[in-house]
Amino acid sequence: MPTTTSRRGLLFGAAALSGGALLAGCTSNESKDEDSGNKEQQVADEKPGKEVTIGFAGPQADHGWLNAINDNAKERAKKYADVTLESTEGSNDTAAQIGQVETLINKKVDVLVILPADGKALTQVGLKAMKAGIPVVNLDRVFASPQAYRCWIGGDNYGMGLSAGHYIGEKLKDKKNARVVELAGLDNLELTKQRSKGFDDALKNYPNIKKVARQAADFTVESGQQKMSQLLQAQKNFDALWNHDDDQGVGALRAIEQAGRDDFLMVGGAGALSAFQAIEADDGVLKATVLYPPTMAASAIDLARALGQGKGVSGMAEFEIPSFVTCYSAVVDKDNVEQYMPTGFK
Missing domain, CATH: 3.40.50.2300 (Response regulator)
Known part of the structure; x- marks a missing residue:
């Protein structure tokens, strides 16, 4: 796109x-x-x-x-x-x-x-x-x-998921039996459902990729760290993570660093300055973010x-x-x- x-x-x-x-x-x-x-x-x-x-x-x-x-x-x-x-x-x-x-x-x-x-x-x-x-x-x-x-002017929640899914899909399209996980936002919000739907729809274009886990956080640093820790404990091997929100992504990155994991790529969401700076440094798992x-x-x-x-x-x-x-x-x-x-x- x-x-x-x-x-x-x-x-x-x-x-x-x-x-x-x-x-x-x-x-x-x-x-x-x-x-x-x-x-x-x-x-x-x-x-x-x-x-x-x-x-x-x-x-x-x-x-x-x-x-x-x-x-x-x-x-x-x-x-x-x-x-x-x-x-x-x-x-x-x-x-x-x-x-x-x-x-x-x-x-x-x-x-x-x-x-x-x-x-x-x-x-x-x-x-x-x-x-x-x-x-x-x-x-x-x-x-x-x-x-x-x-x-009305606003963002595209479905489009966020779609863009994230296609970016990850293109990165993993040549990998056999690729596995991805998702760190979503608040599940009672329609915007979270739309982001997940867009992500799932995009992944349908890549039959070699399977989403193996999903956790919902609360758009906060603390929830991002907690839920990401749970994901890492449950999933010992995966190739990509999509995180719905860069604020909760700060916590997710803390959990990833504490676990010593660097064996996957991460895509964020929204467009925080901290995410941009991490992407520019290119010394961690965060490789991209999709904008809201x-x-x-x-x-x-x-x-x-x-x-x-x-x-x-x-x-x-x-x-x-x-x-x-x-x-x-x-x-x-x-x-x-x-x-x-x-x-x-x-």
Whole structure:
């Protein structure tokens, strides 16, 4: 699944560099022959245009990826002289976040960007904003109704598993009776099920490979270490490991080092800076990670700004921004890690 560096690809491919890709660097704020009434497409650019106030309601930063979401949104907004960002205190409490969004509605912001603590629980306040004439950019955790948002942008959990499976598959395609194990995330989350399904579907293309074990962790360093230790004790011989999350991967790597194991390759997930650094050093089992890019928050700000200015997206024929943008789960290994290093989250 090749990545692309075309203008359109920078918007729709995952994890374009936060410094200048996606909508901002690839578009123009001026329509052609605008004064003459020409109806040619107007698209958003970094050049100052109509002033837009964007309300941002993000999560509590209790995880490296979630902290990066908040940082990406705030840093992106600073790039635009015509954007004012009204940011709430991050919260994972649904009632508190609903109240925060209602406050932003009452302030009559031009556009809302919301990563809901619970998509279903915040659907009604999304609907309220839309009915009030405030377009909503729904970030990652989707609302229960498409009427609650104008545009959704988020990651591809199934695609993460697919990319990880194909990467491992290609590395092991010539090995007879190859064995792989999986360190998943929280099993009660739909995203975990999607990641596992994508991984399993990819492995179907490699009949020489068998998944021999799977453990579910909790997206924490501690759970990653504990569950990886159990996997290592139960499986004395395997050729590859896919770990769903780079944060829990820190713990998994500790367990691997403590066990003195270096007889397999490991693929991570999400795109943490620590994972990138380990891949670049190339002195351990971690050889790649598949992205679930927090840069999607920067892209959400781009989309919100375009909505507030009534602009479209460069590289597309339509006059409006799309209603659904799924980021691509690119594989980062030693061949391209330098490119992605600036996007790594702590």
